[in-house]
Amino acid sequence: MNRRLLALPVTACLAAVAGLAFHRVFGFGPVVPVAVVAALVPTALAALLSGVRPWPLWVSAVATVPAWLATAAATVLRPTLGDGSFTRTLREGVLGSWKSILTTLLPAPAEPALLLLVHLVVWLAAFAGAELALRTRLRALPGVPALAAFAVALLLGVDGSGSNLGLAAATVVLLAVLMLLRSAPDEEGRGWRTILAGLPAAAALGALALAVGPFVPVGAEPYNPREQVQAPPPQTRDSVSPLDRVGGWLLSPDQVLFTVRAARREEWRLAVLDRFDGVTWTSGARFVPTGSRVPPSPDEVDRSALPQTITVRGLPGVWAPAADRPRRVDGLGVVVDPGSGVLAAVRPLQPGQTYRVESQTPKWDVEDLESASIADDAEARAALQLPWGPGATKEPVQIAEFRRFAKQATADADSPVQRAAMLAARLRAHARYSVTAPPGHGYRQLDYFLGEGRNGTPEHFATAYAVLARTIGLPTRIKVGFSGGHRVGDVLEVRSGDVMVWPEVKFDGIGWMPFNPTPDRPGKAEQDDSVAEGESRKLEQAQQNAAEKKRAGDGPNDQTPPPAAKPHHEEGDPLPWWAYALAAVAVLIAGYLGAALTAPALRRRRRRAGTPAARIVGAWQQALEHLADVGLGTARTLTAHEVARFGARHVGDDSLAHLRPLADLVDRTRFAQAEADPRAADRAWEHSDGLGRLVTAKAGRLRRLRRRLHPRSLRPRPEPLHGGRAER
């Protein structure tokens, strides 16, 4: 069988494996059939078109386009044929699917438009690989398109779960097999022996890649293209901040905003505002389409499931209420902020819309709260910012007062949780709930609220708490939502008066924990805000426990624990990455030097072996290699005596004493009818060696060494054209 055709299954496998690398984007299930089909069809097409008389490349390139369209229509785009969305999906899949994947959470939904990208990339890799295998001689070149496809899959799946190590090892093995197939000699029998001998080496190479891969030191986070592609910021989704709606809702508290069918009352979160510019609170959420899924929260608290069915009544805007933290949303097109889990509808909410949400609500552990420390990640540090305000050139005087107020309020606190809880308690005692308080939450309004006014809505209490907490180093943000609701029949009716604003403080390992600095609303008979109430109890319990521990620790024997000894990094620490890199470079250099210095000796040994005719031709090859050291580029179009004349010009006339007899011998070996005899072969090698000495004297050992170390010296030299006679 044609060796080039034999390489096609390998290129198809390489493309399929590259396609499987998309499993980090979609999971294995949806990817496997797409990758297999997209790898096999173009390969088969290329094989058919190669035939006895290969078609020009442009014919293959043109033929593959309708073939791809037909295959895509019959497979990944089949669901779109019935509903008339084929053209739109095709356009979106080809032009916009990469961006859709980069802006969604992984695993991405296995939608036709997104899977089309896998189909296209694998198809292109398989097509290009097959054509390169059929039309070129470079051994590894047909594997390059599959590697490019693999790279695309890696880039798109950076955030995905699972490992590509096995696929990478398979790629290494397939590449080795490909090179083996394309480098094996064409002779019947000999080629197969080479392939069979090389297969164990290829398998060993793959096993080595599999074993060593996990230990390869990585000095930096992988490049994440998602950081370059972002969804529109939330400001463009809703021009009115939910915080600004609070005052209005409280003034007309009986407006039914939405109803919830759920097993228990919860706080129904609407939005999270984490950026404060000195005047207003805004959201820094980065909303992405995630299908119907919401990624889990990174904190480690226990959670309990709470399914809800929410029906919109009078709620305006795009923020979709749900219990924190939602995990799945059905019945409403939403985008999600992966950080906070806040939901925003793709289009403004309409009365009567119903959607189902499955949430995992947190269950706080008192033990965890007692020992919780302040988070110190990037998000927490951003939640400590207190900008001076737009246009301000110096720090507002109120900030210092706020800091003094907060320190006084938390002077007796021993732990961050205590500080947070004491600050909330102080605010609850410091001011009264009043729906008539003027809205606003800038520094001046808060200064008035804390100083003279002492009347406020949850907006004032929560924003004041957030600013105060930030002055004493508690990373804080604002959450807007609704408490509980009123049970009417089997549903909870959430009205505008149920609106609530909470501050949330971020603790290490726990995440954002809400506090309630707002006193009870006067005249509110029924306590609906179950979460805030439960939270207060847990915080009180945590504070009490901490206080008890503090008392037990007081006394003469209480000593400040000595600072922890500096850990010894010298023992047991892994070597730094650069040590691995240096070692790898050293191994590579040593391997290269070994190969470069050994290859000529091996070639020479091979040339000296065989029949007398083969030895004479080998001596000639060796002579050509000698002459390469004095500038002989190629002898393709030169006769043996022309080469001899070249040698005389560049090495000296002395070389003719070797080159002429050698040229005669090689001419006789190749073109005469008489058999070559062993003595002639010995003479040929004597002449070749003699020429080598002359060349060394002429060119110098340094130049010869430099040439020997050149990568070209590793390249196997082509056999003489029509060299069959040398086998006699």
Add this chain to the structure above:
Amino acid sequence: MPVTENRPLPDADAIAARFAQLFGVLAQNIEQVVRGKREKVELALVCLLAEGHLLVEDVPGVGKTTLARAIAASVDAKWTRVQFTPDLLPSDITGVSIFNQAQQTFDFHAGPIFANLVVADEINRGSPKTQSALLEVMEERRVTVEGVPHPVPRPFLVIATQNPVDMDGTYPLPEAQLDRFLMRISMGYPDHRAEVAVLAGAPTGAALDRMPPVASRDDVARMIEFAGRLHVAPPLYDYVVRVVAATRDHRDLRLGASPRASLALLRAGRVRAAAAGRAYLVPEDVKALAVPVIAHRLIVTPEAELRGRTGADVVAEVLAAVPTPQAAGV
């Protein structure tokens, strides 16, 4: 010299050595009067032994006739000279049948073509009809008069000359007829030393007459026989065809070389190989003879001609591009 194509003979090398020796003696003998032109002399001998014909394109007085006479004298052969003029008739070359009243029969009176070496001087001055008559004999090696074929003697070599300078009143040889010549060479002026030697030695007609024959016609016939059966390795057939075929789609050529050129190149190469004492052809032989054998069969495009390109340039370019059979990459 019984040599077969497929079966190597133990004495093939010895025969080749004898061939080379005789070839050297012939060349040396001719060089006594054609001084400083060893290469041209050898090419002419190659033509003789390959049973081809030679076209010498050069100005008068450079030794064209002397070369022909020297070859004829060296091989103990009969030579004639025909001066081509516009009124020369074909029968002036081939001969005529004249009625013999005594015997009541037509007697054929052979023309000057019936010689071993014929010098057709200034062939382009003859009418196309006369040129055709000569070229027909060159190809078929016989003259048919009154339905009776009259073969020309062996060896048979026509050395035609033409003056490339004075072209007025001439009939340039068409390409089809140029193709009949195995080689086209230019004698060229002798170098200074050779010309001095010519003056000193004065190789006049008398000197030529005193030249001793160094080979018999039988020797020449045997040499022709041996060269014609000289071993050619299959890759060399391929090489010859590649070289000739490369001229056919060359951008600077309006007309490339025909398969007759391939045959001629192989035939001449065999003689050169034997002259070098080898019983086998090597690519060196093909390369050495490619320009004189192929160049005159090519027609260069007007554009290339304006650039100064010649057929010889194109052949040299082709030789530099076509891989030789023994080539090995470096």
